[in-house]
Amino acid sequence: MHKMDFQTFTKRYDISLERICRDIFRSRDKTIRIKKEETAVKNLTLILDAALNLSVEKGFDAMTLRDLQSRSGLSMGCLYSYFSGKEALLHLMQYQGRNLVRDVLHEVLKDEAIPQNKLEIAIRAHLYLSERMHKWFYFSYMETKNLGREEARKAIESELLTEAIFVDILDEGKQKGVFFFTDARLVAAIIKAMLQDWYLKRWKYKKRQIGVEEYAAFLITFTGKALGHFPSDLMSGTASPNHSSAGGEQI
Amino acid sequence: MHKMDFQTFTKRYDISLERICRDIFRSRDKTIRIKKEETAVKNLTLILDAALNLSVEKGFDAMTLRDLQSRSGLSMGCLYSYFSGKEALLHLMQYQGRNLVRDVLHEVLKDEAIPQNKLEIAIRAHLYLSERMHKWFYFSYMETKNLGREEARKAIESELLTEAIFVDILDEGKQKGVFFFTDARLVAAIIKAMLQDWYLKRWKYKKRQIGVEEYAAFLITFTGKALGHFPSDLMSGTASPNHSSAGGEQI
DNA sequence: GTCTATATACCGATAGAC
DNA sequence: GTCTATCGGTATATAGAC
Numbered sequence: 001m002h003k004m005d006f007q008t009f010t011k012r013y014d015i016s017l018e019r020i021c022r023d024i025f026r027s028r029d030k031t032i033r034i035k036k037e038e039t040a041v042k043n044l045t046l047i048l049d050a051a052l053n054l055s056v057e058k059g060f061d062a063m064t065l066r067d068l069q070s071r072s073g074l075s076m077g078c079l080y081s082y083f084s085g086k087e088a089l090l091h092l093m094q095y096q097g098r099n100l101v102r103d104v105l106h107e108v109l110k111d112e113a114i115p116q117n118k119l120e121i122a123i124r125a126h127l128y129l130s131e132r133m134h135k136w137f138y139f140s141y142m143e144t145k146n147l148g149r150e151e152a153r154k155a156i157e158s159e160l161l162t163e164a165i166f167v168d169i170l171d172e173g174k175q176k177g178v179f180f181f182t183d184a185r186l187v188a189a190i191i192k193a194m195l196q197d198w199y200l201k202r203w204k205y206k207k208r209q210i211g212v213e214e215y216a217a218f219l220i221t222f223t224g225k226a227l228g229h230f231p232s233d234l235m236s237g238t239a240s241p242n243h244s245s246a247g248g249e250q251i
Numbered sequence: 252m253h254k255m256d257f258q259t260f261t262k263r264y265d266i267s268l269e270r271i272c273r274d275i276f277r278s279r280d281k282t283i284r285i286k287k288e289e290t291a292v293k294n295l296t297l298i299l300d301a302a303l304n305l306s307v308e309k310g311f312d313a314m315t316l317r318d319l320q321s322r323s324g325l326s327m328g329c330l331y332s333y334f335s336g337k338e339a340l341l342h343l344m345q346y347q348g349r350n351l352v353r354d355v356l357h358e359v360l361k362d363e364a365i366p367q368n369k370l371e372i373a374i375r376a377h378l379y380l381s382e383r384m385h386k387w388f389y390f391s392y393m394e395t396k397n398l399g400r401e402e403a404r405k406a407i408e409s410e411l412l413t414e415a416i417f418v419d420i421l422d423e424g425k426q427k428g429v430f431f432f433t434d435a436r437l438v439a440a441i442i443k444a445m446l447q448d449w450y451l452k453r454w455k456y457k458k459r460q461i462g463v464e465e466y467a468a469f470l471i472t473f474t475g476k477a478l479g480h481f482p483s484d485l486m487s488g489t490a491s492p493n494h495s496s497a498g499g500e501q502i
Numbered sequence: 503g504t505c506t507a508t509a510t511a512c513c514g515a516t517a518g519a520c
Numbered sequence: 521g522t523c524t525a526t527c528g529g530t531a532t533a534t535a536g537a538c
Contacts, residue, residue: 034503059396061312064531078504145310145393185459186469193448194441201440208436218437226477285521316514329522337514
């Protein structure tokens with residue numbers, strides 16, 4: 001998928017809360033007591049939407065099930081038909097978010113061979129994903145520390161997997177003589193840090209009216225220069241205007 | 252302060268928990284009911300040490316005052332002689348950490364004139380500070396969202412102040428023709444993101460045996476290349492060995 | 503499937519003995 | 521200055537009516 005921008009990205013991949021909830025229902029029929037798919041998906045959407053918003057506002061820990069009750073419009077008893085407890089809800093959301101990110105990242109890269117293009121695509125896909133699923137990314141990052149032993153291990157594994165994608169691209173580019181650096185893992189680590197800043201410091205970029213396309217172009221130029229590779233059409237530093245909300249409502 | 256490394260940094264600046272607690276006692280004699288300085292500083296040190304460790308382990312919200320009681324060795328009633336409530340403790344710690352960082356950053360930069368050196372010093376000082384006060388930095392970052400309206404405003408102000416230091420250095424370098432970029436605030440923002448990665452993803456760098464000197468050298472080289480400025484003695488990419496623990500126990 | 507009502511436990515905070 | 525004992529409030533979770 002070349003010459004990708006935010007709009008074509010959101011059109012190509014169905015990243016909606018409803019779709020995620022349907023995936024959850026189909027893969028977790030044991031822990032969810034409700035039988036009818038339509039009812040289950042509708043209520044799951046209400047629950048996850050409320051839980052995401054409350055978690056971003058005040059933190060998952062500070063969110064009480066009474067908050068979740070009133071925000072979702074469902075009752076206490078009804079909530080417990082969809083998950084076995086507050087902790088199970090946390091794990092459910094973390095798990096589903098991780099898998100979606102992993103799948104999309106592999107999907108966008110699968111038909112590309114040129115390292116410079118791969119790097120640009122991986123950066124853009126990660127930024128676009130976190131733009132589309134901003135609350136989800138913010139939530140996943142902030143609540144990692146509250147996970148239990150086994151779940152924390154999976155979160156770390158996921159972090160390293162994303163990084164490994166960048167390490168592979170960098171090493172390939174180094175071998176082909178288009179990237180210049182000494183330690184691929186260090187470069188991948190700070191690329192990841194810069195990607196994460198986009199959703200962790202969203203308030204800052206929003207206040208400065210910097211959109212996702214502009215940030216993407218800047219990041220690609222900056223890393224390109226640092227790696228000794230200069231993307232031809234981006235060196236001017238001019239970026240597209242802000243249309244960060246072109247892809248519909250954020251989830 | 253030129254040719255700064257971690258060891259000389261920690262020797263030059265007294266960044267100990269005891270010193271911070273003494274500052275707190277002297278500046279807050281109204282909210283602390285204890286009169287004798289020796290007693291007060293001793294117990295404050297116990298309290299803050301326990302609070303920092305518990306917050307990093309499970310989060311400030313999840314930490315109960317009973318946890319704090321057993322970890323510090325003091326009783327419930329005694330704790331309340333040192334702060335008026337859990338929220339006041341949070342604000343106290345945030346406030347004191349912010350001020351120390353602000354003061355040290357201004358101190359290290361005050362006698363330097365060359366932009367390239369300024370950039371290197373600012374990067375090193377921030378990394379060394381966060382290395383020395385790792386728990387403090389991690390705590391400050393993670394608990395920002397739990398602050399009240401007014402305190403959150405101060406935290407944001409502090410974030411932007413640190414960034415402004417980098418913006419000034421970058422603009423000066425651009426004017427003098429040694430740095431090349433289009434938007435100083437974007438560059439400063441991602442430099443900050445890379446600095447923060449050092450204390451937010453500490454587990455990763457520790458596992459890979461990357462010390463603070465090595466990370467500092469890498470960051471300076473990477474940003475130097477991206478800005479079109481090549482530090483002469485760092486281009487080889489070779490870095491000092493890991494002596495991240497040379498400066499005593501972390502706080 | 504969804505609701506209300508309630509059980510049980512633990513939180514932050516304080517009063518008052520020592 | 522420091523302790524123990526306890527209050528009032530609220531959390532998660534469940535039982536059983538509809």
